[in-house]
Amino acid sequence: MSLGQQLAPHLPFLRRYGRALTGSQSHGDKYVRATLEAIVAAPEEFPRDVDPRLGLYRTFQVIWSSTNDDQQADPGEVDDQEAIARARLARMTPLSRQALLLTAMEGFTVEDTAYLIDVPASEVETLVSDALSEIENQTRARVLIIEDEPIIAMDIETIVRDLGHDVTGVAVTRDEAVALAREDRPGLVLADIQLADDSSGIDAVKDILSEFQVPVIFITAFPERLLTGERPEPTFLITKPFQRSTVKAAISQALFFDQSTAPIS
Template sequence: MSLGNKLAADLPFLRRYARALTGSQEAGDALVRSLLETAVADVQVRTSLEGGRVALYRAFNAIWTSAVADRVKAADGAGFHEAAAQAQLGKITPLSRQALLLTTLEDFSPAQAGEILGRSTGEVEELVREAIAEIDRQTMASVLIIEDEPLISMQLEELVRSLGHDITGTAATRTQAQSLAQQALPGLVLADIQLADGSSGLDAVDDIKALGDVPVIFITAYPERLLTGCCQEPTYLITKPFTEASVRAAIGQALFFGSGRPVD
């Protein structure tokens, strides 16, 4: 298989990671484009990508690390804007969260995540423990679940409650979701894409966002369809069948950024 074909298969999921890492579709997709542009211009980088999915994410990590370094340098020269700059730096995903996203959302082993981050397996495992502990300390959120499969809806409700959050309601259609959000705007939305009456979870979320700025996590069996980088797409995506670890990581990251300004 050619390098181009290999990258085409893996890029949607790299976009998923990049968006979760930055809290923004625009910023995450821009970093992925930067990696591809670097690969086109640099034969050494392009050759390194022949190493497969781990090599791709490792190369992306170098781009991300460089972007963070630039942001730190800008903050160092912030002058009287220092407080604002430091606040923005506080929204850069820490290494512990990177390790958690890699081992849950992207399903890498601790050893593979260590290769990507340049850390030992033991260090990655400790970083993951730190991230989980930090997420467990996060402020409780009120969560609206939009899911038309009753069993999945119940599983999500139990999982969300076990993580310490409240449920504002569950909806199986766009109309139900809109009604619930009008009664009480949630602090977080978990939404399926295809709903019971043929309506779209994407449209339901647009209705809710018209009421207020709410972080949203989409849950779908076909994430690659919403990770093309070609149009307005979700920032946070979980693949069905989901795991508790992936839901925990996605919720933690979505609430980490919340409605604040993401890293550009």
């Protein structure tokens, strides 16, 4: 099997990571594109002593670290989300956010994460804890949950409240979700795809976004329905069954880039 064939299944998830890290599909995709170009230009430098997925993310991390940490973007090229993120990033260590996303969202072990961001394994858990604490201090929101499974909905609601956020309501159908959003405008939406009356969480989110902008996290057993490579894709996507830490990380990152949460000044 060629290297390209080995890496292909992991690209949608690398794009997810890039979007979550930068807060922008276009910006995240630039880093993914640069990663692939680097691999094509010098395939002999691709890490062959580790799993292909690990080698792919390692190549991405090297490019991110070398071009992003100290680079100042042209103000004319910075969108609102990126401006918000840059202000918040100034208050925390970039490695902390990377450690959080790699462990909680991408599912890498502490040891693999240490390899990816080039720090001792003993530092990874501290970095993750620091990231969660800092993001939680900077962001507060009212959350709408769209989920038709009562046990899962209760679990998500507990996670949301444990993070210090309020829940505006729990909807089990498309129509109910839209009605709740209109009644009490949320600052974040957590949405399943398949709802109680066979309606679609995707359609519910589209209806809500047609009226106002709000960050959205999809939580689904069918990620392939959203990771299609077509634009736009959701910045935040969690696969069921999920870990509580994964949901916490996604909520923190989604609100990290949202201007309606607590002031950052």
